[in-house]
Amino acid sequence: MRIRAYAMFMLAALMLPAPASAQQPVTKAELRQQDPSITDAQLRDQLWGLFRKADRRSPTQPTQPLMDERFVTTPYPDGAFGTSGLCRMDVVVMKLAPTQGLLRDADATTPMRAYGLESGTRFLVLPLLPEERGDVFDDKWNGPCARLGQDDPRFFRAVSGEVARKGHALLQRAATAVRAGSLAHCDAAAGSCVEALAAFVARPFESVQDCATEEGATCYRFVGKDDVQARIWQVSGGPLQVEITKLIVLRHPRPD
Numbered sequence: 731m732r733i734r735a736y737a738m739f740m741l742a743a744l745m746l747p748a749p750a751s752a753q754q755p756v757t758k759a760e761l762r763q764q765d766p767s768i769t770d771a772q773l774r775d776q777l778w779g780l781f782r783k784a785d786r787r788s789p790t791q792p793t794q795p796l797m798d799e800r801f802v803t804t805p806y807p808d809g810a811f812g813t814s815g816l817c818r819m820d821v822v823v824m825k826l827a828p829t830q831g832l833l834r835d836a837d838a839t840t841p842m843r844a845y846g847l848e849s850g851t852r853f854l855v856l857p858l859l860p861e862e863r864g865d866v867f868d869d870k871w872n873g874p875c876a877r878l879g880q881d882d883p884r885f886f887r888a889v890s891g892e893v894a895r896k897g898h899a900l901l902q903r904a905a906t907a908v909r910a911g912s913l914a915h916c917d918a919a920a921g922s923c924v925e926a927l928a929a930f931v932a933r934p935f936e937s938v939q940d941c942a943t944e945e946g947a948t949c950y951r952f953v954g955k956d957d958v959q960a961r962i963w964q965v966s967g968g969p970l971q972v973e974i975t976k977l978i979v980l981r982h983p984r985p986d
Contacts, residue, residue, distance in 0.1 A: 753779035780804070781822070782880055792986045795836035799824045805875040807868050808853065808891040815856040815867065816895050817875035819885060823848040852885040853894035854878060883955070887937035897938035897950035904962050904970055905931040914969035919976060926974045930960050953977070 753776045761769050781801040801822045808818035826842040827833060836842075856874055858867060867873055888894035907913040908928050916923035934955060941949040941961060949963035957977040964970050 780820075788986060790986070792838040794838060794985055795828065795833065795840045796826050796838070796842045797833070798826060802880045805854065805878045805880070806870045807873060807875050809895065814895055815858045816891055817854045817856060817878060818891060819852040819854075819878075819880060821850045821852060823850075850887065851889070853888050853891065853898075854882060854885045855895070855898045883934045886935055889939070893938060893940050893950075896948075897940070897952070900948065900950050900962050900964075900970075901931060901935075901938075901952060901960075904960075904972055907970055913972065915971040916974070917972070918974040923972065923974055926958070927960065927972055930954055930958055930974065935960075 754772065756772050756776065761772070780803045782804055784800075784802075786799070801824065803820040803822075805817045805819040808814075808816045824844050825846040825848065826844050828836045829841045829843050831840070854875075856862075856867075858874075862874060867875075870876065886894070888897065904913065904927060908924055908931070913924060913927070916927060918926045930952070936953045936955050938953075939951045941951040941963070943949070944965070946966040947963060948965075949961065952960045952962070954960070959975045959977050961973045961975075962970060
């Protein structure tokens with residue numbers, strides 16, 4: 731009875747509201763020995779504490795049902811040895827559906843329940859001073875990544891840290907070649923490609939993808955925030971080649 735009472739006390743304590751990023755530490759030894767209800771509460775605390783708090787109020791009344799909600803982690807260092815300067819932020823989207831009835835009949839007052847998750851990653855490459863490398867950068871709680879804001883415009887989408895790191899490095903090589911006037915091939919649909927590339931690398935971009943289609947080739951495709959696409963590639967150690975195009979994107983505002 732005493733053990734059960736202690737377990738219930740711990741469970742109640744863990745369920746009290748706690749600020750984000752203030753999870754109580756856990757150990758594997760505890761998880762393998764204690765009451766499962768306590769373990770469940772501890773792990774839920776760990777998971778929920780990953781996400782930064784968000785103000786979900788709006789100045790106007792919503793009209794649409796609550797179909798999804800976005801949660802964002804505090805940025806943390808990605809990669810080994812603390813030398814890359816690559817910070818990562820995980821984004822989780824909780825998907826919801828009506829508890830009764832059909833979605834097409836739902837509105838902002840319809841009770842909804844979560845049924846699934848979608849996830850993605852954002853990356854940002856920080857230029858590091860020598861004293862910021864190694865253990866200083868690798869500090870997941872107080873390092874330079876943890877101090878970044880989740881709305882920092884320098885964050886970009888990539889499927890992995892490797893694509894983010896290598897793609898960013900290739901873009902910087904192209905920028906260096908532009909400044910040195912040594913870019914061998916640059917093609918743009920209109921105007922000066924060199925000027926277009928210089929303008930592209932001067933601003934944050936939205937995403938990077940690996941576009942290599944042949945062995946020995948390096949290719950990355952970048953999409954800028956102004957719907958400009960830059961494709962940069964190199965074949966078997968040859969010269970860098972660049973192609974700049976303007977994307978046609980149709981956007982429809984999503985009512986709240």
